Amino acid sequence: QSALTQPASVSGSPGQSITISCTGTSSDVGGYNYVSWYQHHPDKGPRLLIYKVSNRPSGVSNRFSGSKSGNTASLTISGLQAEDEADYYCTSFTTGSTYYVFGTGTKVTVL
Amino acid sequence: EVQLVESGGGLVQPGGSLRLSCVGSGFIFSSYYMTWVRQAPGRGLEWVANIKSDGSEKSYADSVKGRFTISRDNARKSLYVQMNSLRAEDTAVYYCARHVDWAFDFWGRGTMVTVSS
Numbered sequence: 476q477s478a479l480t481q482p483a484s485v486s487g488s489p490g491q492s493i494t495i496s497c498t499g500t501s502s503d504v505g506g507y508n509y510v511s512w513y514q515h516h517p518d519k520g521p522r523l524l525i526y527k528v529s530n531r532p533s534g535v536s537n538r539f540s541g542s543k544s545g546n547t548a549s550l551t552i553s554g555l556q557a558e559d560e561a562d563y564y565c566t567s568f569t570t571g572s573t574y575y576v577f578g579t580g581t582k583v584t585v586l
Numbered sequence: 587e588v589q590l591v592e593s594g595g596g597l598v599q600p601g602g603s604l605r606l607s608c609v610g611s612g613f614i615f616s617s618y619y620m621t622w623v624r625q626a627p628g629r630g631l632e633w634v635a636n637i638k639s640d641g642s643e644k645s646y647a648d649s650v651k652g653r654f655t656i657s658r659d660n661a662r663k664s665l666y667v668q669m670n671s672l673r674a675e676d677t678a679v680y681y682c683a684r685h686v687d688w689a690f691d692f693w694g695r696g697t698m699v700t701v702s703s
Contacts, residue, residue, distance in 0.1 A: 478630065511689035513631075520590075520681055520693030521623075521631065527688060564631050568688055573647050575633040577623075 479504065479565055479578035486584040492553040495581045497565035498546060503576055505546035509568035512541055512550045515580075516561045524563075525550060552583070560585045588612040588692045590682050595697030602672050602701070608665040608682030608694055616640070616660035619685035622667050624678035625696075632678075635667060636685060650676075672701045 480498040487493040497504065497512075504510055508528045513521040523532055525541035528548065538553045548567070552559055565578040594606040608620070622634040635646045635656040644656050655668040665682050677700050683690035 507688075509688035513690070515631075518695070520683075520695050521690075522693070523689055523691045526691070530687075532691060566631070566633070566689075572651070573633065574636060574645050575621075577631040577633060580630040 477576070479567060479576055481563075481565060481578040481581045483579070484582045484584065486586055487552075487555045488586045489555055489557065491555050492551060493555060493583065495550045495552075495563055495565075495583070497548040497550070497567075497578045499548075499567055499569075499576070500546055502571065503567040503569035504543065504548050504565075506570065507568045508543070510541070510543060510548040511566050512539075512548075513564045513566070514559075514561050515564060521564065555585055557585050559583060588684065590684065590692060590694035592680060592682050592694045592697040595680065595699045597700045597702065598672055599703050600673060600701055603668070603670045604672065604699060606667045606669070606680055606682075606697060606699070610663045610665070610684070613684070613692075615663040620658060620665045621683045621685045621690055622656060622665075623681045623683055623690065623693075624676075624699075625681070626675070626678040629678075634680070637665070669699070672699075674701050677701045 512525040515521040529541045563581045569576045589611045592608045637656045653671045657666045679696040681696045683693045
């Protein structure tokens with residue numbers, strides 16, 4: 476099972492908006508609305524930002540939003556802040572023997 | 587407050603075994619699926635295994651199938667993974683996470699496993 480494809484890095488200035496893509500196939504991203512997004516700071520456990528494509532858990536800022544079109548899901552961070560600098564991962568439920576596949580990860584840099 | 591705390595990591599030789607534990611608090615442990623996810627040095631996250639709330643169903647990534655066994659003790663609010671026939675490529679930080687609504691909503695800080703001679 477191949478990892479979902481994310482850009483290695485994305486950067487933006489404070490206050491700007493950035494979008495991270497997550498490309499899979501019809502067996503994962505395209506086939507199910509079970510895409511979630513995670514923020515991962517070093518030496519911490521990952522934090523859930525978005526589940527089922529576009530739902531935000533309580534406590535997550537509305538600056539984070541998710542969407543999907545075909546085999547590609549996207550995470551948008553608006554009003555970029557210094558604390559948003561972290562690694563971001565998507566994941567999707569998938570058919571086959573491996574139930575979940577993660578993305579390759581994207582390092583977000585706030586300029 | 588939901589908390590998950592992993593333990594049991596360390597240095598082990600190739601072919602060896604290790605058992606990781608994860609204790610949950612702040613929620614009804616027995617009501618939730620639980621998951622192990624790992625991150626090798628310099629690599630991304632990789633889903634390892636899932637277990638149903640009552641322990642009756644388990645699933646594994648192909649990379650660990652036949653070598654790792656996930657289990658739980660709801661009375662102790664604990665999740666485990668028994669790792670046998672360890673390989674260098676199993677070197678990683680291992681996280682436990684609560685699994686709900688097709689996502690992993692709370693994670694521990696992880697425990698490091700190093701497989702090396």
